Amino acid sequence: MSKKEKKRFVSQVLETGSNELEVLDFRMYEVLPDNSVYEWALGVNVAKVKEVMPAPKNIFKCPGLPPEILGITKIRQEVVPIFKLDIWMKIKTNHPNKHLIVMEFLGEVIGTLVHETKRIRRIRWSDIKQPPKSLQEKLRGKIVGIIPIEDTLKGNKDNLLLLLDFEGILHELGMVRMFGEISSSIKTQVEEEKKILKEESQIEALRVLILEDSSLARRVLKETLEKAGFEVLEAQSGIEALKILEELEKKAAQAGKKISDYIQCIISDIEMPGMDGLTFTKKLRENPKYDEIPIIINTTLSDSGGIQKAKQVGADEYIVKFKHPNLPKLILDLIEKRRKKVEEI
Numbered sequence: 001m002s003k004k005e006k007k008r009f010v011s012q013v014l015e016t017g018s019n020e021l022e023v024l025d026f027r028m029y030e031v032l033p034d035n036s037v038y039e040w041a042l043g044v045n046v047a048k049v050k051e052v053m054p055a056p057k058n059i060f061k062c063p064g065l066p067p068e069i070l071g072i073t074k075i076r077q078e079v080v081p082i083f084k085l086d087i088w089m090k091i092k093t094n095h096p097n098k099h100l101i102v103m104e105f106l107g108e109v110i111g112t113l114v115h116e117t118k119r120i121r122r123i124r125w126s127d128i129k130q131p132p133k134s135l136q137e138k139l140r141g142k143i144v145g146i147i148p149i150e151d152t153l154k155g156n157k158d159n160l161l162l163l164l165d166f167e168g169i170l171h172e173l174g175m176v177r178m179f180g181e182i183s184s185s186i187k188t189q190v191e192e193e194k195k196i197l198k199e200e201s202q203i204e205a206l207r208v209l210i211l212e213d214s215s216l217a218r219r220v221l222k223e224t225l226e227k228a229g230f231e232v233l234e235a236q237s238g239i240e241a242l243k244i245l246e247e248l249e250k251k252a253a254q255a256g257k258k259i260s261d262y263i264q265c266i267i268s269d270i271e272m273p274g275m276d277g278l279t280f281t282k283k284l285r286e287n288p289k290y291d292e293i294p295i296i297i298n299t300t301l302s303d304s305g306g307i308q309k310a311k312q313v314g315a316d317e318y319i320v321k322f323k324h325p326n327l328p329k330l331i332l333d334l335i336e337k338r339r340k341k342v343e344e345i
Contacts, residue, residue: 021045021122021123021124021125021128021271021276022045022046022047022120022121022122022123023043023044023045023046023120023121023122023123023147023161023163024043024044024045024046024049024052024101024117024120025041025042025043025117025118025119025120025121025149025161026042026043026044026099026101026114026115026116026117026118027039027040027041027042027114027115027116027117027118028040028042028085028086028089028091028093028095028114028115029093029095029115029116030089030091030092030093031091031092031093031094037095040089040091040162041149041159041160041161041162042114042161042162042163042164043121043147043161043162043163043164044101044103044163044164044166045163045271046120048103048104048105048166048300049101049102049103050102050103050104050109051075051101051102052099052100052101052102052117053075053099053100053102054098054099054100055096055097055098055099055100055113056073056075056082056100056111058073059071059072059073059082060072060073065081066173066174067084067087068083068084068087068088068173069081069082069083069084069173069175070082070083070084070113073111075102075109075111078109080102080109080110080111081110081111081175082100082111082112082113083110083111083112083113083170083173083175084097084113085112085113085114086113086115088169088173089139093115095115095116096115097113097114097115098114098115098116098117099113099114099115099116099117100112100113100114101114101117103166105166105167105170105300107320107323108170108175110170110175112166121147121149121161123147125272125273125274125275125276125279126274126275127147127148128144128145128146128147128163128273128274129145129146129147129148129273129274130145130146130236130273131143131145131146131162132146135162139162139164140172141165141168141215141216142164142165142166142168142169142172143162143163143164143165144163144164144165144213144214144271144273145163145213145273146160146161146162146163147160147161147162147163148160148161149161165214165216167214167216167217167300167321168214168215168216168217171216187227187228187229189329190228190229190328190329190332191229193329193332194206194229194332203261203264205231206229206230206231206264206265206335207230207231207232207233207262207263207264207265208225208230208231208232208233208263208264208265208266208267208331209232209233209234209235209241209244209245209263209265209266209267210222210225210232210233210234210235210266210267210268210298211235211236211237211238211240211241211266211267211268211269211272211277211280212234212235212236212267212268212269212272212298213236213237213269213271213272213273214269217269217321217322218234218236220322221267221298222234224327224328225327225328225331228327228328229328230328230331233263236272236273237272237273237274237275238268238272238274238275238276238277238279238280238283239274239275240274241266241268241280242275242280242283245259245263245284248262248263249289258289258292259289259290259293260290260292260293263293264293264331264335265293265294265295265296265331265334265335266284266293266294266295266296267295267296267298267331268280268281268295268296268297268298269297269298269299269321270297270299270310271299277297277299278297278309278310278313278315279313281295281297281310281313281314281315282313282314284314285313285314291338291341291342292338292339292342293338294316294317294331294334294335294337294338295314295315295316296315296316296317296318296319296330296331296334297310297315297317297318297319298319298320298321299318299319299320299321300320300321316334316337316338317330317334
């Protein structure tokens with residue numbers, strides 16, 4: 001790849017689409033027991049990609065690291081840990097790692113060695129499907145979704161591209177950090193404010209609906225909120241969340257109450273199969289029934305473009321996953337802010 005081609009390719013990687021998901025298509029080659037080679041078509045959201053480059057020659061080994069982490073290297077004055085995907089996948093291979101995908105997750109920059117990068121694909125969120133159980137078991141539950149593709153490079157009319165849950169993979173290896181423990185002072189403050197809010201609104205419980213396709217992220221977020229005293233409802237996509245809210249709307253109507261009496265806050269990821277978090281937020285903000293309910297966009301993406309899009313669709317807050325120091329307090333503040341805003345109107 002020439003310098004000119006690499007510059008154009010990197011520019012394409014960094015480009016962010018407005019209505020469709022942009023996926024970097026890359027490949028891993030597995031040697032099967034019969035010595036045939038299976039080509040894994042894999043993908044990652046280009047919004048998480050900082051750079052694509054040839055695999056570095058100088059990687060410094062560090063003692064005490066898991067085998068999946070080859071070592072560290074310096075990229076543009078930044079020391080970056082290098083992760084070998086083929087070792088994590090537990091595949092036998094004789095194919096060299098041609099490219100390094102430099103990604104940023106949760107404020108951490110990490111380089112992932114892959115056998116080959118192919119192209120950028122523009123994918124509609126509705127085209128991303130839930131993976132079958134057999135595939136999830138093969139890759140230990142770290143698939144966000146599967147995307148049917150026409151793989152002209154491979155010569156097949158039909159193929160599947162697997163969108164990987166790199167956050168889950170890197171957390172498994174101890175390379176990214178999650179929420180810390182909630183202090184006793186924060187718990188007390190949340191309980192006091194929750195009690196006042198419940199008395200004012202005659203709400204039996206404070207409920208938060210979380211939209212998150214990563215089982216790991218969903219579990220960590222749920223445990224954090226439950227420790228602070230919230231009840232939690234879960235959805236894996238915008239489509240599933242809309243169904244949950246539709247049922248609660250019916251329940252509220254039968255009881256002569258508002259939907260905000262049953263759900264007080266919504267926390268949504270952006271990247272989800274079927275319907276992304278921004279589309280979901282836009283749909284809710286078009287419905288006056290949800291005016292009292294704050295929506296928090298919770299994502300690994302920390303770029304200013306994502307923040308701007310979240311504001312445009314009506315999100316109340318944009319936070320980076322697992323990085324907010326006091327999420328329970330933020331939720332209570334936003335609930336109060338939304339209620340006052342509606343009262344003023």
